[in-house]
Amino acid sequence: MTNNDTSKSVFVAAIFAALAIYPFTGSEFGTDLVTTTMVFAIFALSLELLVGGTGLVCFGQAAFFGIGAYSAVLLSPQYDPGSVAILLPAAVLTAALYALFVGALSLRTKGVYFIMVTLAFAQMAYFVVHDTSLGGGTDGIYMTVKPTLGAIDLGDTQALYWVTYVLLIAVFVFLAVLSRSRFGRALAGIRVNEQRMRATGFSTYPYKLAAFTISGAIAGLGGFLFAVKDGAVNPELMSWHLSGSVLVMIILGGIGHLRGALIGAFAFVLLEELFKSEAIFGEFSKHWHLGLGMTIIASVALLPRGLVGLPGQWGQHLLGRATRRAEDMEVQNAKA
Amino acid sequence: MPKPDSASKVLLRGRDITRRWGGLVALNKVSVELERGSLHAVIGTNGAGKSTLINILSGEFPPSEGQVELLGQDVTDWSQPKRARSGLGRSYQRNTIYPSFSVMENCRLAAQARKPAPWAWWQSAARCEVSTAAAHDAAVRVGLGNALDRTAGLLSHGQKRQLEIAMCLATGPEVLLLDEPLAGMGAEETERMLTLLEQLRPDHAILLVEHDMDAVFRAADRITVMVNGQVIASGSPDFIRNSPEVKTAYLGDH
Incomplete structure (x- = not known):
């Protein structure tokens, strides 16, 4: 393990350690907010597998998140607590099935067409729940009783926090292990040069479809947790706004790194809370979209490699101009 | 150039390959045979259809007409x-290496095609002995044995070609289709590459598309000359050197 790898592992371990301590110090509101953030982190990780891991820019990721969420609510019994052992796999499976279907068709296209086709399929799912009575139409539906896992009641803020925490770690570790495996390396090869992978003997379509389906399943897991936490779902969970937001999360954090998705989700939710805060921005907090948007534009302009690239950029400043020029040349060479 | 002995056998055969792009005929009834133990060079001006031929033989796109046979099977x-999995390997005219990976990782990823095992998601790719051994072997063979850990994007141009x-x-291919492997190489690097081709020749069938005429006439057992998508001559280097059609069409009068 190189020095660099060690510092990355320490950084990730520090994040998870901080999250393990948080519920003992924070308020109920804070714990609730961090739970939401961890759910978005799972969601962002699912997209990172596609965008950063495979080079597929999916602009319809919210569909899988929303389908996971709707499945959780629709499959819950009305008056008794549902079982997590049934609802969670069911939500993940439904999302994965839709991803398999969408992937099978959309992966026949490339580049901007792929982006548009995934968006179209997500909007299709959106209008199905929006315009039919299947999921309560525009109002959405409520999960009246939260599910349980043995003695654990997910209606409890603390319990849900820990379940989400464990699942976030599980997803992170799974994706980290996956990216080092032969499957993960093949996806990386496809990201850089799919043609070369085919000439080498890899049938790339099944690889991409598998990645797309796994990604949809993980997004469905996030959706399940979101539905349980909020106790309600509505069509906005499948809208392109959310697909866009999760894309912004991984761009903000730094594409190509799992920890980028993690940091990006936290940065995004914190920024949103910040600009929504009346205590800080007063009247302007009504226009929080504006503040959030400008901050995102500024950070993308100033941090081309995302927040994970920040230490490297500082390092370059400290090392001075000569080194910076040398490194720029290296980057250019690497692109050639 | 000494010709390898009789056990030679046709591993790849292209038969009357024609490729049309709309009204343009990029290849017109081109036939080639690649035998084990033999290096077959294809030369021709830019736009003669050399890369198109390699693309069709390797399966990047299908021919409009004609047949491709690999190891006796019709693979059109x-x-x-x-x-590729059946033993057909190709290199590209433009570098298609993975710049952010190390030399070893580049080779290992290619070697992974021998034992892809995509379902073994918990197993680190670097632990796969089949692919690491093959990758190490390939890197050493081309002379990159001391650069295994270097980032591919930071190699010199010649090393990238290697x-x-x-x-x-x-x-582990049996048939090699090499698209201008010597392009942009210095004299020393060219020598090393020619030595490598010499070593590969006995147990491979090699198709070499190349602009470096000195190298082609030194290394090839057989040369095919293409002009405007057609074969105008094919034979031993001596035959090609003395062919009047080739002289006028391609080599010029000298």
């Missing part, structure tokens, strides 16, 4: 990955 309808060949070798 086979996808490129399937042909890596391109190493990635082709790492899959």
Whole structure:
């Protein structure tokens, strides 16, 4: 393990350690907010597998998140607590099935067409729940009783926090292990040069479809947790706004790194809370979209490699101009 | 150039390959045969159809007409990955290495095609002995044995070309289609590459598309000359050197 790898592992371990301590110090509101953030982190990780891991820019990721969420609510019994052992796999499976279907068709296209086709399929799912009575139409539906896992009641803020925490770690570790495996390396090869992978003997379509389906399943897991936490779902969970937001999360954090998705989700939710805060921005907090948007534009302009690239950029400043020029040349060479 | 002995056998055969792009005929009834133990060079001006020929033989796109046979089987309808898995390796004119990976990782990823095992998601790719051994072997063969841990994007141009060949070798192909492997190489690097081709010749069938005429006439057992998508001459280097058609059409009068 190189020095660099060690510092990355320490950084990730520090994040998870901080999250393990948080519920003992924070308020109920804070714990609730961090739970939401961890759910978005799972969601962002699912997209990172596609965008950063495979080079597929999916602009319809919210569909899988929303389908996971709707499945959780629709499959819950009305008056008794549902079982997590049934609802969670069911939500993940439904999302994965839709991803398999969408992937099978959309992966026949490339580049901007792929982006548009995934968006179209997500909007299709959106209008199905929006315009039919299947999921309560525009109002959405409520999960009246939260599910349980043995003695654990997910209606409890603390319990849900820990379940989400464990699942976030599980997803992170799974994706980290996956990216080092032969499957993960093949996806990386496809990201850089799919043609070369085919000439080498890899049938790339099944690889991409598998990645797309796994990604949809993980997004469905996030959706399940979101539905349980909020106790309600509505069509906005499948809208392109959310697909866009999760894309912004991984761009903000730094594409190509799992920890980028993690940091990006936290940065995004914190920024949103910040600009929504009346205590800080007063009247302007009504226009929080504006503040959030400008901050995102500024950070993308100033941090081309995302927040994970920040230490490297500082390092370059400290090392001075000569080194910076040398490194720029290296980057250019690497692109050639 | 001494011709290898009789056990030679045709491993790849293109039969009357024609490729049309709309009204343009890029290839017109081109036939080639690649035998084990023989290096077959294809020369021709830019736009003669050399790369198109390699693309069709390797399965990047299908021919409009004609047939491709690999190891005695008709593979015209086979996808490129399937042909590659059956022993057909190619290198590209432009570098197609993975710049952010190390030399070893580049070769290992190519070698992984031998034992892809995508379902073993918990197993680190670097632990796969089959692919690491093949990758190491390929890198050493092209002369990159002391650069295994270097980032591919930071190699010199010549080394990148060597890596391109190493990635082709790492899959263990029997047929090699090499698209301008010597392009942009210095004299010393060219020598090393020619030595490598010499070593590969006995147990491979090699197709070499190349602009470096000195190298082609030194290394090739057989030369095919293409002009405007057609073969105008094919034969031994001596035959080609003395062919009047080739002289006027391609080599010029000297």
